[in-house]
Amino acid sequence: MATVSEATKPATGGAVAHSPDGAASVMEEYFHALGAKDLETVCRITGPAFDGGMKECRDLTPVQFGMLSDDDLKKLKAIRVDRAKLQSKGPDKVVVPPASIAPQIAMMAAEPKTFTMAWRGGTWVVVD
16 A cells, blocks of 8 residues: 555656646646556556545556557657646646647547646645
């Protein structure tokens, strides 16, 4: 089981800006990690959004990897988040709407998802 420090350490391994720009950078890192099938990075960023935490993330994310085509993986590695479209909800919460994410893979276009990020333990993580 992951310790709190593993779950909240900065995803980039260094300092992450406590700002919407920092949240966007971590969100981009998440998508790039998803495209690279990097389980540890994906779960470090999104584990808090799972009801079962890091364990559930580590169990379910490989299933998601298996659903991605080679084209999806390539697009995920190229995703950028448009900082101008982010919604700051105070100093510790940023909403990342689907329109801020490009390019999108077919799954994202078919089921648009709004991500909510929170500042925890010195980094941004996805909480919803």
